[in-house]
Every structure is written in structure tokens, then in C-alpha cells.
Amino acid sequence: MSRTWSFYGQGLPQVKEPDWPGRLIAIEGADAAGRSTQVAMLEEWLERQRHPVLVTGLRRSALVGKLIARAKQGTRLGRRTLSLLYATDLADQLENRVIPALRAGFVVLADRYIYSAMARDLARGAEPEWLEQLYGFALRPDLVIYLKTTPQERLGRALAKSPVLDYWESGMDLGLAGDRFTSHLTYQGLLQVHFDRLADHYGFVTVDGSASKKAIHEQVRSSVEQALEGGNELAGS
Amino acid sequence: MAFMESAHPYPGRLIIVEGCDGSGKSTQLALLKRWLEAMGYPVFFTEWNSSELIKGATKRAKKAKALTPTTFSLIHACDFADRYETLMLPHLQAGYLVLADRYVYTALARDVVRGCDPDWVRNAYGFAVRPDLAFYFCAPLEVSLERILGGRPELKYHEAGMDLGLSNDPAESFRLFQGLIKEQYDSLAGPCGLVTLDATRSVEVQQEEMRAIVAEMLNGYEAPEMAAGGAKVTAPAALAAAAADGGGTP
Numbered sequence: 346m347s348r349t350w351s352f353y354g355q356g357l358p359q360v361k362e363p364d365w366p367g368r369l370i371a372i373e374g375a376d377a378a379g380r381s382t383q384v385a386m387l388e389e390w391l392e393r394q395r396h397p398v399l400v401t402g403l404r405r406s407a408l409v410g411k412l413i414a415r416a417k418q419g420t421r422l423g424r425r426t427l428s429l430l431y432a433t434d435l436a437d438q439l440e441n442r443v444i445p446a447l448r449a450g451f452v453v454l455a456d457r458y459i460y461s462a463m464a465r466d467l468a469r470g471a472e473p474e475w476l477e478q479l480y481g482f483a484l485r486p487d488l489v490i491y492l493k494t495t496p497q498e499r500l501g502r503a504l505a506k507s508p509v510l511d512y513w514e515s516g517m518d519l520g521l522a523g524d525r526f527t528s529h530l531t532y533q534g535l536l537q538v539h540f541d542r543l544a545d546h547y548g549f550v551t552v553d554g555s556a557s558k559k560a561i562h563e564q565v566r567s568s569v570e571q572a573l574e575g576g577n578e579l580a581g582s
Numbered sequence: 583m584a585f586m587e588s589a590h591p592y593p594g595r596l597i598i599v600e601g602c603d604g605s606g607k608s609t610q611l612a613l614l615k616r617w618l619e620a621m622g623y624p625v626f627f628t629e630w631n632s633s634e635l636i637k638g639a640t641k642r643a644k645k646a647k648a649l650t651p652t653t654f655s656l657i658h659a660c661d662f663a664d665r666y667e668t669l670m671l672p673h674l675q676a677g678y679l680v681l682a683d684r685y686v687y688t689a690l691a692r693d694v695v696r697g698c699d700p701d702w703v704r705n706a707y708g709f710a711v712r713p714d715l716a717f718y719f720c721a722p723l724e725v726s727l728e729r730i731l732g733g734r735p736e737l738k739y740h741e742a743g744m745d746l747g748l749s750n751d752p753a754e755s756f757r758l759f760q761g762l763i764k765e766q767y768d769s770l771a772g773p774c775g776l777v778t779l780d781a782t783r784s785v786e787v788q789q790e791e792m793r794a795i796v797a798e799m800l801n802g803y804e805a806p807e808m809a810a811g812g813a814k815v816t817a818p819a820a821l822a823a824a825a826a827d828g829g830g831t832p
Contacts, residue, residue, distance in 0.1 A: 354699075354702065355699040355701075355702050357650070357651075357652055358650075358652065358696070358697030358698055358699075359650065359651065408639060408643055408653060408657065409657070409660070412635070412636070412638075412639045416635055421635065421668055422635075422664075423664065424667070425666070425667055425709050426660060428663075429656060429659050429660045429663050429706070432656055433653060433657050433659075436650075436652050436653050436656055437648075437653050440653065475705060475708055475709075478702060478705040479702075479705060479706055481699075481702055482652050482702075
């Protein structure tokens with residue numbers, strides 16, 4: 346059975362009328378929203394259902410993954426360059442990892458997809474139209490789950506993960522506040538506004554990220570089950 | 583879509599050169615740079631694909647043949663953006679004459695030949711300001727091909743456009759690829775306001791014309807008061823006269 350895929354814009358020049366049997370599911374949410382925990386639980390469940398799974402994320406491309414990590418340690422990185430680097434990273438993963446996996450019938454779990462990159466860029470003043478067209482190469486996922494939490498919750502979790510609040514996750518480059526605590530809260534609030542707008546615009550399935558891990562997992566699983574039942578054959582089912 | 587329609591608001595000036603490989607544009611820009619510096623102008627030069635941050639990754643990926651049309655386009659946009667944000671823009675804001683060997687038109691020509699959507703490429707580079715002067719060194723294909731193929735037989739994979747699958751022979755692929763690039767440049771030149779120069783003429787004649795056009799553009803330009811070592815800046819009128827004399831400082 347074949348299915349159709351669509352891109353947000355012009356797509357990829359060498360890809361014509363794709364009919365890959367896999368599924369693409371994105372899990373979104375701001376820093377320390379509990380995404381990775383949910384991705385791990387979902388991966389385990391999917392594999393128990395005999396589905397082959399590939400997990401992708403940000404900064405995992407062979408092309409520029411390490412370069413981005415290194416650049417973020419330095420002090421020269423401009424905002425436009427950072428935007429384009431993330432777009433390059435996502436495009437490289439899409440073409441070299443995601444599409445081959447979809448072709449082979451995998452369920453691809455994107456632990457962050459284009460929307461996280463967009464939210465961060467929007468918080469830094471990027472034009473929404475510019476971003477939308479830039480990410481015109483991106484494949485439209487079957488499902489986007491958005492773990493929604495408050496900036497206060499995320500701050501608590503971020504400190505539990507690491508005693509030093511991350512420079513970028515605190516939006517220190519924006520000069521929002523002199524101290525990291527205030528900057529983190531302000532920046533995460535700003536991200537929230539943009540994630541909420543993106544959720545409306547792109548039709549995310551919003552899940553309350555303040556609930557227990559198990560309760561969230563159940564909600565996530567039921568959305569994923571529906572997406573998998575989209576009437577197409579997947580490998581392993 | 584609106585693409586670099588309005589002039590930039592900065593005190594500096596941006597002069598860029600475009601053209602096929604072997605069109606002689608880099609030679610011309612180097613001569614222009616020497617002349618402007620001799621006049622005491624603050625000059626900053628930058629070239630395509632030279633970002634200290636990005637170029638290593640581009641080089642590795644090209645060697646591994648790991649680039650698709652989309653990632654080829656994007657990584658070059660990263661290189662451009664880094665140089666734009668950290669080098670070109672601050673120099674324009676500070677009042678420098680910024681000279682760029684290749685600008686966004688190179689991406690437009692090459693990426694479109696590789697199959698990328700023109701509007702998508704334009705958008706990716708949509709943050710860049712319009713140059714004050716953009717020269718297109720235009721020569722018949724055979725002339726630029728002869729300059730490259732005559733003297734430098736070892737063509738790199740992407741340079742020869744081998745990734746397009748036009749031909750298995752690098753020299754033949756290069757010919758076909760450069761022909762397609764030239765078609766793009768020719769169609770961009772008018773709408774993008776490139777100043778087309780006949781690149782078949784002698785280096786000296788081309789340089790003379792280039793200097794005259796630059797001198798005219800510099801009317802009204804004021805160099806910032808920061809020239810290191812107190813370099814003296816020649817007034818634009820004297821510049822124009824020097825250009826008309828057919829030289830000034832070589």
C-alpha cells in the first residue's frame with residue numbers, strides 16, 4: 346500500500362511523489378519539558394509492538410552536528426548563522442537518516458524537529474515568513490506532540506539536571522536580564538509564546554507536560570496509535 | 583518576491599564581483615582593491631566559501647560527496663551568513679568599502695542549476711543587503727573554459743558539477759555545468775541590476791572601466807575618521823580624474 350507525503354514548501358529537488366511506508370512523529374516542547382523521557386518510553390513501547398524505530402533530534406547530523414556544538418561554545422556566532430546551521434542540520438538528517446528509514450518502513454521519532462529551531466529563532470527576532478520558507482524542505486510529520494509545561498516547572502527541572510543553567514537555554518545571548526535565573530525564566534516564557542503559536546499554526550497535539558510520566562505516556566501512546574493506524578502498512582506490523 | 587530591492591542605510595559601500603570560473607573577476611577585484619587602498623580608502627575584502635567557522639565542514643562534506651542540492655545550498659548559506667554577520671555588516675556599518683569576490687548571485691546561479699527552487703534560495707539569502715555595485719564579468723563560454731581547462735586540468739568534483747550527473751568526464755561535465763551557470767547569470771543580470779562587463783578585453787581595459795564606474799559610485803561617500811596610521815583619503819573628484827587618466831596607482 347502506498348501513501349502520500351507532503352512537504353511544508355518546495356520540498357527536496359530530487360524527491361518526487363514519495364510513497365514511503367514509514368511514519369514520522371515529532372515530539373516537541375521547550376528545554377526540560379520531559380521530551381527525552383517520553384521519547385525513550387515511546388521507543389520502548391513501539392519496539393515491543395515490533396516496529397523498527399529511529400530516533401533523531403537536533404545537532405545530530407554528520408554534516409554540522411559537531412560544528413554547532415563547538416560554535417555554541419564560542420563567542421562569534423551570529424543569529425542568522427545559527428538559524429541556517431540548524432536548518433542545515435535538519436536537512437542533512439532528513440535526507441541521510443530520516444528518509445531512508447521511512448523508505449524502509451521505520452517509525453521515526455524526532456526528539457525535536459523544525460519547530461524547536463523555529464521557536465528559538467522567533468524568540469531572537471527572526472521573521473516568521475523567512476523561517477516558514479526556509480523550512481520548506483521539511484517533511485510534514487504524521488503527528489506532532491507538544492509537551493506543554495510552564496517556565497517555572499522547566500526551571501526547576503533544568504536545575505535538577507545541571508546545577509549551572511545553560512547559557513543558551515537561559516537566552517543569555519538576548520541580554521534579557523543581568524542574572525541567569527531571571528533570564529532563564531524570561532526567555533523560557535518567550536519560547537512558550539512562540540511554541541503556543543506554532544502549535545496553533547501547525548496543528549500540534551498538546552499534552553499537559555505537568556502530569557506524571559506514566560499519564561503523559563498513555564496520552565502520547567494513544568495519539569501515536571491513531572497515527573499508526575493511518576491505513577498503511579508499516580514494517581513489523 | 584522582494585529581493586534586495588532597497589539600498590542599505592550604512593555609511594560604507596559594498597562592491598561585489600560575479601562571473602563564471604575563468605572570467606577574470608578575482609584579478610579585477612584584486613586590482614581594484616590595490617587602487618582603492620592606494621587612495622587611502624578603508625577597504626575590507628572577503629571571498630566566497632571562506633568562513634573560518636564553516637569552511638572546514640564544507641570541505642569535508644564535499645570530499646565525502648555527502649552533499650545534496652539542499653544541503654549544498656544551506657552550508658554555503660551558513661558560510662555566507664557567518665561572514666556577513668561577523669565581517670561584512672560591521673565593516674559596512676563602520677563605513678568601509680567592502681569588496682566581495684562572489685555574493686548571493688553565485689548561490690542563486692549554482693543552486694538553481696542543481697535543482698533548488700529559485701524563490702527558496704532567494705529567501706535563504708533574503709537578509710543580505712543589495713550591493714552598491716555588482717559587476718558581472720561576462721565572457722563567451724569558450725573563453726572562460728579555455729582559461730580554466732587550458733591551465734588547470736585537475737578539476738574538483740563539485741567544481742566540475744559532477745554531482746549533477748551531466749557527464750562522467752570531468753572536463754565535459756565542467757563545460758556543461760559552466761554553460762548552465764552562465765545561462766543563470768545572464769538571466770539574473772538584468773533583473774538584479776548587475777553591471778555587465780565584457781570580460782574578453784584586456785585586463786587593463788576592463789580595470790579602467792571598472793575604476794571609472796567605482797569612482798562615480800563613490801561620489802558622496804565619506805570615509806570614516808578612523809583610518810589607521812592617518813591614511814589620507816582622496817576626494818571623489820580626484821578619484822574620478824585619476825580613473826579617467828587611465829590608471830592612478832596600479
